[in-house]
Amino acid sequence: MPYLEESYDIVVVGAGHAGCEAALACARLGLETIMFTVSVDSIALMPCNPNIGGSSKGHLVRELDALGGEMGKNIDKTFIQSKMLNESKGPAVHSLRAQADKQDYTRHMRQTLENTDHLTIRQAEVSELIVEENVIKGVKTFSGAVYRAKAVVLATGTYLKARCIYGDVSNPTGPNGLQAANHLTDSLKANGIEMFRFKTGTPARVDKRSIDFSKMEEQKGDDRIVPFSFSTDPDTVQKEQVSCWLTYTNEETHKIIRENLDRSPLFSGAIEGTGPRYCPSIEDKVVKFPDKNRHQVFVEPEGLYTNEMYLGGMSSSLPEDVQYAMYRTVPGLEHVKIVRNAYAIEYDCINSLELKPTLEFKKISGCFSGGQFNGSSGYEEAAVQGFMAGINAAMKVLGREQIVLDRSQAYIGVLIDDLVTKENHEPYRMMTSRAEYRLLLRQDNADLRLRKIGYEIGLVSEEDYQKTVKKEQQIKEEIQRLNKTNIGANGKVQKFLESHGSTPLKTGATLAELVRRPELDYFMLTEIDDKRPELQFDIQEQVNINIKYEGYIRRQMQQVAQFKKMEGKKLPEHFDYGTVKSLRREAVQKLNQLQPVSVGQASRISGVSPADISVLLVHLEQMRQQRSRSDRD
Amino acid sequence: MKKETIAAIATAMSDSGIGIIRISGPEAFLIADRIFKRKKGKPLCEEKANTIHYGFICDGDEKLDEVLVIIMKAPHSYTAEDTVEIDCHGGVLMMKKILELVIRNGARAADPGEFTKRAFLNGRIDLSQAEAVMDVIQAKNEYALKSSVSQLRGSISKKMRELRAEILYEMAYIESALDDPEHISLDGYREKLAVLTEDWLKKIGHLLSTADKGKVMKEGIRTVILGKPNAGKSSLMNVLVGEERAIVTEIAGTTRDTLEEHIYLNGISLNVVDTAGIRETKDVVEQIGVSRARDAAKDADLIIYVVDGSCPLDENDAEIMDFIRDKKAVVLLNKSDLLMVVSAEELRERSGHKVIPVSAKEELGIEALEDEIKNMFYQGQISFNDEIYLTNIRHKEALEQAKTSLDMVRESIRNGMPEDFYSIDLMDAYTQLGTIIGEEVGEDLVNEIFSRFCMGK
Structure with a gap:
């Protein structure tokens, strides 16, 4: 008999960005939730880069916020610099990124968690899953205590059998020297879950006082700050910002790295995990791109109340002395003092093909998972998965329908679909190029896309939802007005057009037609648009984008319609594809392994050909006819 | 929808x-x-x-x-x-x-x-036919794909690959810059892409204008003539192509050194693959090893196996007969004008195929061969060649669509649209060209981004 036994609706294992979102979502839906962490002080820790957002990751945060997640609100409270990336490019790739005060970020998130009803925080290492007949029943801690639960969310991040490495030093710890979780892997394996070993890394943190900023370029934040959260009033976030700094490596740096490659655990073979290609260590970059004679180094503050600075672009697992030598070749870092070494970290994660699109394990009913544990990388990727795993665990306990976002609805949908459909051999990072419908999935319309879903789940307040409904209405009305309003070729208009290098009108034109001209936009037309209503900036922005890019948006919507058709064709669960005559052997094997939920998902599995899909469609129809025939009999 | x-x-x-x-x-x-x-x-x-x-x-x-x-x-x-x-x-x-x-x-x-x-x-x-339907789909697709890959003329598939590689590189460049704007800049890129797009359009235009003359893919029943040296393959070939009733065109692949004879036989188009030496004249001794012929015959729709009836069968013949047993084949018992030491019955039994006595030299029995091929064709035993015609038309369609997509890229550049819009149409063009050489897109773009551009923190 265990000496201690408690019962909860939901157990969340891990208190990183995935764990926090999962626990908050469940508790806010009224379920008794307990969240485990190896250290309460490490709740919502940012052990690597000190920022939230960035290209495509900014999209994830805004989508999460629209659905009722916490990350956006938390960074709005704790950022120290903010920037909209890609502003000169199309609206689909604008992306918000904010530098966080790391400690502040952690503290605020912890405060939020501690003050959420139905949520219990517990410091303990979960070492075992309690599974009976493929159904999760709870977890056991290392000390032997048992926590019964109706559903479990695993979000162990990089802590499973973690090992931190630089040079020939190898510490069996999680990030920042935190205690690793060494037992859960075995329990997962015992339940038939396939595990991978992944690797990532982080650069050194250095003392601000030892840096000569005069040799670096200053990188300031935006003048007008856009908040992450749709619930944050933009006026409340306009504040004094802290700068980041840019410098470069040089041939001298690269020479030192090349001469010491044999001492790198990556090249000596001491590291076995697979690292991400998009976030290579500086030694990787030097080896892979020998023609580049310099690489950028971003020097970023870790917070307002610390002198530690993050050396973005120079993650490494070289020995300590080599780290000193190479950092000190960089202009401005000649006398740099290291506070924390750069290191690589290896950890266990699952093969994400073990999961359904709901993030529930195929082999363990009621057990869900999110974050780096699933083989992704990045705070934002983790947070959105934790959130989706959390709400689906909650939906399951509440007996409500599972929530799956598809590739045409959200980057979150793309991320999860990729994880559960495609073979993934490195930590997965979100990228805009992965989203085939990205013109529709913009960061500026995440609320229009997802608020309703968040509201129906129960995580978006009535007030926030009504705001979106009203916004939608106003956008629609304004677009209609622009399409209907004809403007004559009068002197004022011609003069306006001329002054903007635009061809004068021969006959009249609608305002919408003028917005579509490459050299004009909605905002510029204020001058000649006398009856324009007073509208908020975000509404004006939507009107402008929707009219200006109408042709492209329409084309993408046609593609989406096509896509939805195949997503709507559901495949049976636990189906033996070997019984379908004419499927190729490779397809049978892949389909049996993956058990896709729809024909659409099946079509994205590598090794399943269009002909196999045709065969599947015919087979589905055959089954349908057989069913309706036996119904008649 | x-x-x-x-x-x-x-x-x-x-x-x-x-x-x-x-x-x-x-x-x-x-x-x-x-x-x-x-x-x-x-x-x-x-x-x-x-x-x-x-x-x-x-x-x-x-x-x-x-x-x-x-x-x-x-x-x-x-x-x-x-x-x-x-x-x-x-x-x-x-x-x-x-x-x-x-x-x-x-x-x-x-x-x-x-x-x-x-x-x-x-x-x-009817429901009972569902499985047959699935078979048809799979078989026709396999055939189309196989012909796409193996019968695409070398020069065209090479051009297609080059074109795709170039487009992929540019997409990866744009995407890398969007993904990591602080590391990779798009300044002046528009002008560069405009020049490239013109070049691609020209290349596709050229492919399209030649698409009718020399089809993208070789059409016809892929036919291989097998037989030992001196069995009479060359003579047979000469008879088939030399007579008035046959129309001959020569198509020389540029990257693979094979030659093919295109023959219309009673209105059926045959694509006779020259397995090293079929076209060489009588005075040159042919040196086809069995293994080499086997390679050529592997993808064939039809095999014509020529046996010299005046010589006893040996282990080479045995091997060929073994190999063609479960293929569509016709066996020709040649040199019927000479003293025969091999009988038609023996051959039929050992090969499992219909045997026609001919004399290529005297041009006897050739009509029977033509009739047999015609029968096999109309009875559907060798019926798939319509897929090749269709595949050719699909190829042309794909080229047209790739062209349309690149036209849109050009249009977007002219209208000063932001760079991320280009990659949408570039991807369409890339995908369309891929269908011609039977390649899917998959993770191409992401892989290209990582292998070509240095990104990240």
Whole structure:
């Protein structure tokens, strides 16, 4: 008999960005939730880069916020610099990124968690899953205590059998020297879950006082700050910002790295995990791109109340002395003092093909998972998965329908679909190029896309939802007005057009037609648009984008319609594809392994050909006819 | 979402009098009306179902062919959709011209087995036949893919790969810059891409203009003549190509050093692959090893196995007979003008195929061979070559679409659209070109980004 036994609706294992979102979502839906962490002080820790957002990751945060997640609100409270990336490019790739005060970020998130009803925080290492007949029943801690639960969310991040490495030093710890979780892997394996070993890394943190900023370029934040959260009033976030700094490596740096490659655990073979290609260590970059004679180094503050600075672009697992030598070749870092070494970290994660699109394990009913544990990388990727795993665990306990976002609805949908459909051999990072419908999935319309879903789940307040409904209405009305309003070729208009290098009108034109001209936009037309209503900036922005890019948006919507058709064709669960005559052997094997939920998902599995899909469609129809025939009999 | 209208040639691709082009789908009548002209008459959709109409297929003002058009209305057709069948009688070339015209006017080239698939999905084919339907789809696709990959002319597939690689690189560049704007800049990129796009358009335009002359893919029944040296393969070849009844064209692949003879035999097009030396003259001793011939014969639709009846069979013959046992083949017992030491019965038993005694030298028995091939073709034993015709038309369609996509890139650049818009159309062009050489997109872009550009923190 265990000496201690408690019962909860939901157990969340891990208190990183995935764990926090999962626990908050469940508790806010009224379920008794307990969240485990190896250290309460490490709740919502940012052990690597000190920022939230960035290209495509900014999209994830805004989508999460629209659905009722916490990350956006938390960074709005704790950022120290903010920037909209890609502003000169199309609206689909604008992306918000904010530098966080790391400690502040952690503290605020912890405060939020501690003050959420139905949520219990517990410091303990979960070492075992309690599974009976493929159904999760709870977890056991290392000390032997048992926590019964109706559903479990695993979000162990990089802590499973973690090992931190630089040079020939190898510490069996999680990030920042935190205690690793060494037992859960075995329990997962015992339940038939396939595990991978992944690797990532982080650069050194250095003392601000030892840096000569005069040799670096200053990188300031935006003048007008856009908040992450749709619930944050933009006026409340306009504040004094802290700068980041840019410098470069040089041939001298690269020479030192090349001469010491044999001492790198990556090249000596001491590291076995697979690292991400998009976030290579500086030694990787030097080896892979020998023609580049310099690489950028971003020097970023870790917070307002610390002198530690993050050396973005120079993650490494070289020995300590080599780290000193190479950092000190960089202009401005000649006398740099290291506070924390750069290191690589290896950890266990699952093969994400073990999961359904709901993030529930195929082999363990009621057990869900999110974050780096699933083989992704990045705070934002983790947070959105934790959130989706959390709400689906909650939906399951509440007996409500599972929530799956598809590739045409959200980057979150793309991320999860990729994880559960495609073979993934490195930590997965979100990228805009992965989203085939990205013109529709913009960061500026995440609320229009997802608020309703968040509201129906129960995580978006009535007030926030009504705001979106009203916004939608106003956008629609304004677009209609622009399409209907004809403007004559009068002197004022011609003069306006001329002054903007635009061809004068021969006959009249609608305002919408003028917005579509490459050299004009909605905002510029204020001058000649006398009856324009007073509208908020975000509404004006939507009107402008929707009219200006109408042709492209329409084309993408046609593609989406096509896509939805195949997503709507559901495949049976636990189906033996070997019984379908004419499927190729490779397809049978892949389909049996993956058990896709729809024909659409099946079509994205590598090794399943269009002909196999045709065969599947015919087979589905055959089954349908057989069913309706036996119904008649 | 509306179902697309599809079209294909429904009859065997031979020069046998009448051929049928079938159009199926919601816009079948509309599309037919655009190209079908007659003295008087209402639009086809207003005509009664199951009626036949006389008139001309016109490409603009140009009359292509005198035809009969049959209309069937949903659900009373093979596919249970609105269907138009155009009976034309201008031979293979005309059928293809009309099909292309139909496609230009809004239909899409049918996928392999798609008519049958639709017929089933629309409930026209009995449930018990479902598995046969699946077989047809898979077999036709496999054939189309195989012919796509193996019969695509070397030079074209090379050009296609180069073009795709260039487009992929540019997409990866744009995406890297969008993903990591602080590391990779797009300054001045627009001008560079504009130049590249013009170049790509020119290349595709060239491919399109030559698409009719030398088809993208070699059409016809892929035929290999096997036999030991001196069995009489060369003589047979000469007889087949040398006579008036055969029309010969030479197609030399540029990257693979094979030569092919294109022969029309009673209106059936054969594509005879020269397995090293078939075309060489009588005085040169042929040196085909069995293994080499085996390679050539592996992908063949039809094997003609020539045996020298004046010499006893040896282990080379045994090996060939073993190899062709489960393939479509005809065995020729050659040199029937000499003293025979091999009997037709023995050969038939050991090879499992029909044996025809011939004398290539005296040109005896050649008609029997032609009849046999014709029979096999019309009985459907070697019937797949229509897929090649269709694949060619699909290729052309894909090229046209790639061109349209690149036109849009050009348009976007001219209109000063932001760079991320280009990659959408570039991806379309890339995907379309991929269908020609049988390659899917998959993770190409992400892999290219990581392997070419240095990104990240």
